[in-house]
Amino acid sequence: MMGIRLLSGDHLAALLELEATAGSGMQPAALASALTAPDRKVLSAWQAADKQRTSQPIGYAIVAIGPFDAEIEAMGVRPDWRRQGVARWLMQAVIEEVTQADSERLLLDVRETNDPAIRLYQTFGFTFDGRRKGYYPAVGDTAGRRRVDALLMSRAMKD
Numbered sequence: 329m330m331g332i333r334l335l336s337g338d339h340l341a342a343l344l345e346l347e348a349t350a351g352s353g354m355q356p357a358a359l360a361s362a363l364t365a366p367d368r369k370v371l372s373a374w375q376a377a378d379k380q381r382t383s384q385p386i387g388y389a390i391v392a393i394g395p396f397d398a399e400i401e402a403m404g405v406r407p408d409w410r411r412q413g414v415a416r417w418l419m420q421a422v423i424e425e426v427t428q429a430d431s432e433r434l435l436l437d438v439r440e441t442n443d444p445a446i447r448l449y450q451t452f453g454f455t456f457d458g459r460r461k462g463y464y465p466a467v468g469d470t471a472g473r474r475r476v477d478a479l480l481m482s483r484a485m486k487d
């Protein structure tokens with residue numbers, strides 16, 4: 329059983345712990361500010377409590393709602409919960425939020441090497457708009473010399 333919750337400033341410790349394993353690449357300061365920013369929604373997927381385990385967050389997404397477009401800023405799922413539909417649940421919840429906000433488009437950018445995320449986004453109807461060359465540092469390149477392109481993707485929210 330799984331549920332979706334909107335997180336607030338009270339959930340910073342849980343969100344930092346989740347990001348440490350989910351690895352969406354958000355910095356702690358950005359997570360803290362997203363929890364209190366009026367134009368951002370932080371959605372978290374929770375595994376419901378059962379006899380063996382207490383309820384715990386297993387994935388999250390951050391969406392920024394702008395005047396016309398909305399943008400997914402982060403999406404991450406704990407490794408031990410991947411390929412079980414958690415990101416699918418989160419994406420459905422994001423789309424509901426963005427529909428309620430009356431946004432025209434939902435945007436995101438993704439490392440060109442991140443096949444799981446690209447496939448997830450394509451499943452939800454996102455298409456490619458362009459590319460930002462060398463936008464991201466390569467994963468594990470602490471010297472910051474190798475860079476990876478960002479692919480820009482979007483999905484229309486209205487006909």
Ligand SMILES: CC(C)(COP(=O)(O)OP(=O)(O)OC[C@H]1O[C@@H](n2cnc3c(N)ncnc32)[C@H](O)[C@@H]1OP(=O)(O)O)[C@@H](O)C(=O)NCCC(=O)NCCS
Nearest residue numbers: 351352403404405410411412413414415416444445447448
């Ligand atoms: C990308 C990510 C969020 C997907 O989460 P998930 O909960 O495993 O995804 P789901 O189980 O809901 O999968 C939904 C669909 O996405 C695609 N997908 C997800 N993981 C995939 C993989 N490893 N390989 C290929 N396709 C994949 C599939 O189309 C999948 O549908 P299917 O299982 O019916 O084939 C997860 O791998 C993750 O947290 N990665 C690290 C953080 C990250 O890269 N975030 C995105 C950029 S910020």
